[in-house]
Amino acid sequence: MTDLAPSGREFAESSRPRRTIVRGSGARLWDAAGRSYVDLGATHGVGNLGSSDPEVVRAIQAQAAELIYLGTGYSTPARTRFLERLTGLLPPSLGRVFLSNSGTEAVEAALKIARSATGRPKVVAAMRGFHGRTMGSLSATWRKELRAPFEPLVPEFVHVPYNDAAALAAAVDDRTALVLLEPVQGEGGVHVGTTEYLAAARAVTERTGALLAFDEVQTGIGRTGRMFAFEHAGVVPDLLVLAKSLAGGVPIGATVTSAAVEARFQGSHHSTFGGNPLACAAGAAALERTVRDRLPERADRLGRMALDRLAALPRDRVREVRGRGLMIGIELRDRVGPVLAALEERGFLALPAGASVLRLLPPLVIEESDWSAGLDAIDEVVRRG
Numbered sequence: 001m002t003d004l005a006p007s008g009r010e011f012a013e014s015s016r017p018r019r020t021i022v023r024g025s026g027a028r029l030w031d032a033a034g035r036s037y038v039d040l041g042a043t044h045g046v047g048n049l050g051s052s053d054p055e056v057v058r059a060i061q062a063q064a065a066e067l068i069y070l071g072t073g074y075s076t077p078a079r080t081r082f083l084e085r086l087t088g089l090l091p092p093s094l095g096r097v098f099l100s101n102s103g104t105e106a107v108e109a110a111l112k113i114a115r116s117a118t119g120r121p122k123v124v125a126a127m128r129g130f131h132g133r134t135m136g137s138l139s140a141t142w143r144k145e146l147r148a149p150f151e152p153l154v155p156e157f158v159h160v161p162y163n164d165a166a167a168l169a170a171a172v173d174d175r176t177a178l179v180l181l182e183p184v185q186g187e188g189g190v191h192v193g194t195t196e197y198l199a200a201a202r203a204v205t206e207r208t209g210a211l212l213a214f215d216e217v218q219t220g221i222g223r224t225g226r227m228f229a230f231e232h233a234g235v236v237p238d239l240l241v242l243a244k245s246l247a248g249g250v251p252i253g254a255t256v257t258s259a260a261v262e263a264r265f266q267g268s269h270h271s272t273f274g275g276n277p278l279a280c281a282a283g284a285a286a287l288e289r290t291v292r293d294r295l296p297e298r299a300d301r302l303g304r305m306a307l308d309r310l311a312a313l314p315r316d317r318v319r320e321v322r323g324r325g326l327m328i329g330i331e332l333r334d335r336v337g338p339v340l341a342a343l344e345e346r347g348f349l350a351l352p353a354g355a356s357v358l359r360l361l362p363p364l365v366i367e368e369s370d371w372s373a374g375l376d377a378i379d380e381v382v383r384r385g
């Protein structure tokens, strides 16, 4: 058998050595030398509850002692509880859930459901959108350098400018199965979808008989200041795609749709580990904690505070600051790499979104003092240039 990494290195690993992180708690991470860092996004939007949330840990430990795995042909109390918690947070029309293990898988399910339920081939997605890296989701992802080495991708995917209702309306027709959008684009630079745009997407899909999917892999579970970002616009999609922080850090994906769409679905779709007891137990605990501790409201408050402060960043260094809740993008006039490195030296781990956007996705539970210190460090590093 061929080993993809015979030297023990990971496949296609970058030449820059990775820092080894050994422990996390809340928004704090520790490296092997015992140095602590504040997570401003380094858990890639998975850590809405921070690292190793004690309630999630207890749920995983209890579930692991009871039953780690069971085939999807059976129910488990953990699965039932998780599905009840999740659908209890959603509008009544979104009551059918397909469980998988990652964002890209959840997007793949949405693509298959839409093509099958409508009998149509075409998918309309947005420029600067990101939906994953398997062949279907990659076909919906915009960035050329991610797509080009793997072409030909799945046919009948088109991309239109984001936040442009007229361009969307012109692209959607009676061959369109699905319009797939992020309510706030994450990887593409943190661009907030306007209420008018998301409402226009709803209107054009209803008019043409296409389905509307919101990819909330990054925006979901309180990140933008509401439990789901679509709530800001009051636009309910036909399909909702969730992953990342849904199970408090344990791999999970969920594709949620309506009974009406389910009734039109032909064929089958399945995932061996989808809905496994461990992920469901973690997911139920994560949702319970998010609701009980009103974490979306906290994200809203801390996000507003940050946007107020970041508005004072000098215009000769910063083009624009955008965001909603604790999903913030600072578009720099220069490349973001040196800023990320300088923040890391000061003990703050943040993320890029493209070449020039500094992206902040801190845990919703971040201590206010850590958040404030992070914003101070950003101010200092960005001003220094």
Ligand SMILES: Cc1ncc(COP(=O)(O)O)c(C=O)c1O
Residues within 6 Å of the ligand: 102, 103, 104, 105, 107, 130, 131, 132, 133, 182, 186, 187, 215, 216, 217, 218, 243, 244
């Ligand atoms: C909006 C969105 N969709 C899909 C994905 C893919 O998720 P995963 O990496 O879990 O496959 C991501 C990952 O960053 C994402 O941000």
